[in-house]
Amino acid sequence: MNVILRNTALAVQIQNCYFATIQFLAYETVSFESRTTVSEITVSEINMLYERLAEALRTQISQGVYPTGGRLHSVREQSRLHSVSQSTVVLAYQQLEAEGLIEARPQSGFYVRERSTNRSCPETTLPKPRTRPLSVNVGQHIMQVVDACRDPQLIHFSTASPSADLLPVASFNRALTQAMRNDPTHFARYESRLGNPLLRQHIARLSLEAGIEVSSDDIIVTNGCQEALSLALRAVANSGDVIAVESPTYYGILQAIERYGMKVLEIPTHARDGISIEALRFAMDQWPIKAVVAMPTYSNPIGSTMPESNKQALMQLLNERDVALIEDDVHAEFCGVNQRPKAVKHYDTQARVLLCSSFSKTIAPGLRVGWILPGSHYFDRVAQLKYITTLATAGLQQAALAEFLSHGAYSRHVKQLKRTYRTQQQRMSEAIAHYFPVGTKAAIPDGGTVSWIELPNKISSWKLFELALQHGISIVPGSLFSTQKKYEHFIRLCWGGAWTARTEQALRKLGQLIEQLQHNP
Numbered sequence: 001m002n003v004i005l006r007n008t009a010l011a012v013q014i015q016n017c018y019f020a021t022i023q024f025l026a027y028e029t030v031s032f033e034s035r036t037t038v039s040e041i042t043v044s045e046i047n048m049l050y051e052r053l054a055e056a057l058r059t060q061i062s063q064g065v066y067p068t069g070g071r072l073h074s075v076r077e078q079s080r081l082h083s084v085s086q087s088t089v090v091l092a093y094q095q096l097e098a099e100g101l102i103e104a105r106p107q108s109g110f111y112v113r114e115r116s117t118n119r120s121c122p123e124t125t126l127p128k129p130r131t132r133p134l135s136v137n138v139g140q141h142i143m144q145v146v147d148a149c150r151d152p153q154l155i156h157f158s159t160a161s162p163s164a165d166l167l168p169v170a171s172f173n174r175a176l177t178q179a180m181r182n183d184p185t186h187f188a189r190y191e192s193r194l195g196n197p198l199l200r201q202h203i204a205r206l207s208l209e210a211g212i213e214v215s216s217d218d219i220i221v222t223n224g225c226q227e228a229l230s231l232a233l234r235a236v237a238n239s240g241d242v243i244a245v246e247s248p249t250y251y252g253i254l255q256a257i258e259r260y261g262m263k264v265l266e267i268p269t270h271a272r273d274g275i276s277i278e279a280l281r282f283a284m285d286q287w288p289i290k291a292v293v294a295m296p297t298y299s300n301p302i303g304s305t306m307p308e309s310n311k312q313a314l315m316q317l318l319n320e321r322d323v324a325l326i327e328d329d330v331h332a333e334f335c336g337v338n339q340r341p342k343a344v345k346h347y348d349t350q351a352r353v354l355l356c357s358s359f360s361k362t363i364a365p366g367l368r369v370g371w372i373l374p375g376s377h378y379f380d381r382v383a384q385l386k387y388i389t390t391l392a393t394a395g396l397q398q399a400a401l402a403e404f405l406s407h408g409a410y411s412r413h414v415k416q417l418k419r420t421y422r423t424q425q426q427r428m429s430e431a432i433a434h435y436f437p438v439g440t441k442a443a444i445p446d447g448g449t450v451s452w453i454e455l456p457n458k459i460s461s462w463k464l465f466e467l468a469l470q471h472g473i474s475i476v477p478g479s480l481f482s483t484q485k486k487y488e489h490f491i492r493l494c495w496g497g498a499w500t501a502r503t504e505q506a507l508r509k510l511g512q513l514i515e516q517l518q519h520n521p
Contacts (some may be wrong), residue, residue: 155271195221211346303445
């Protein structure tokens with residue numbers, strides 16, 4: 001080796017890996033039947049065997065097969081389970097140990113590491129926005145970030161959707177094939193403007209989990225949740241009207257408000273409990289608010305969930321003031337507890353709530369299938385707007401979703417995804433506390449898919465965004481989630497992708513970049 005090893009411990013580790021690799025080659029030649037000498041086996045093929053095993057073990061750890069603090073199978077047992085040599089298992093275990101995922105205990109075996117930190121990440125407090133309506137001008141900055149983060153080679157902490165690794169690709173493809181067999185002419189005609197009848201029946205059943213009793217005739221299928229939000233806004237307000245939103249709020253909501261020439265009024269929001277009912281009441285006394293747009297359950301970007309008492313108080317206030325609520329419920333499936341929180345629409349007795357959601361966060365973003373429950377007061381208006389805007393949502397995707405939902409695959413998949421996200425939420429929380437510098441604050445919820453991070457020493461989130469991109473990491477600057485310059489030193493991180501060694505390394509690098517900006521802004 002033509003490298004001077006300055007770290008003695010590292011040198012020993014590399015030496016051990018070297019001898020383990022030689023031993024590995026002696027056992028693994030059976031995997032390369034056409035080549036019988038060590039020199040004919042490439043380094044990439046050597047790496048492939050134990051890295052493949054290491055990746056399988058990472059997945060099992062992330063899914064809770066091996067819980068935190070739990071003992072992994074012995075080297076001999078793993079060798080038998082995966083049909084590889086014991087040397088391959090040793091190399092895979094050494095890789096996971098180097099990543100900090102597992103630890104070796106003398107005369108006991110390997111265990112999933114309980115990450116210990118000397119500190120916990122303190123909870124962030126959100127700055128209060130200016131309480132007056134403002135025009136929205138965020139579209140250009142949002143598209144700049146969206147376009148920059150499209151590179152598939154990046155480590156993505158910018159997308160609040162599951163990666164393909166976590167999606168039911170095979171089972172959904174089977175459902176798609178069956179839907180085409182059932183009716184090969186789906187593509188040859190428009191679907192009903194309200195949506196596939198069978199799919200709407202399934203959505204009605206799913207709504208029961210949120211405490212909402214509706215029939216399939218109360219549902220309109222949309223092109224994702226974004227179209228549902230846009231239709232809702234146009235149904236309840238006109239250009240120049242004032243829309244109250246959480247602060248910070250999802251930038252897609254701000255884009256829609258900007259698109260229709262409406263004004264936004266940001267309402268103070270708590271990192272845990274969501275929008276302030278008192279502040280909203282005060283704002284309604286001051287301004288002619290036409291509608292409120294909110295994510296009461298696992299909001300984006302801060303992950304807050306309103307207590308049930310607050311949801312009831314919000315509904316009471318809306319009834320008193322004759323104001324509509326556009327409820328974005330898209331992240332609510334990923335509850336950190338066993339029972340999904342009730343939607344505000346559960347408490348709606350006067351048809352003031354237009355609930356919007358989609359399958360983008362649970363099955364596949366690319367399907368672009370969502371829905372809206374507009375309520376009797378706004379149903380005809382929304383149905384008309386849907387027709388004149390996009391006529392209908394593509395029928396084949398709807399038929400495939402209906403097929404997928406018909407056989408129980410959806411509930412099994414969501415249950416598994418929730419378990420995975422709970423593990424990844426814990427890992428994200430631990431990694432932020434472990435790798436990010438002292439002074440970092442966070443709002444990390446017990447559900448959803450996002451973490452809201454306050455950077456220390458007023459570090460610019462845009463500078464961090466640009467620097468992170470140079471190192472192959474995508475994040476979202478906090479300023480995109482507001483019309484005001486209140487979140488310039490906040491970022492949003494998502495844990496929707498499969499957790500791998502690269503994920504852990506990227507968070508470590510992100511912490512180093514924050515340290516770098518502290519010393520050289």
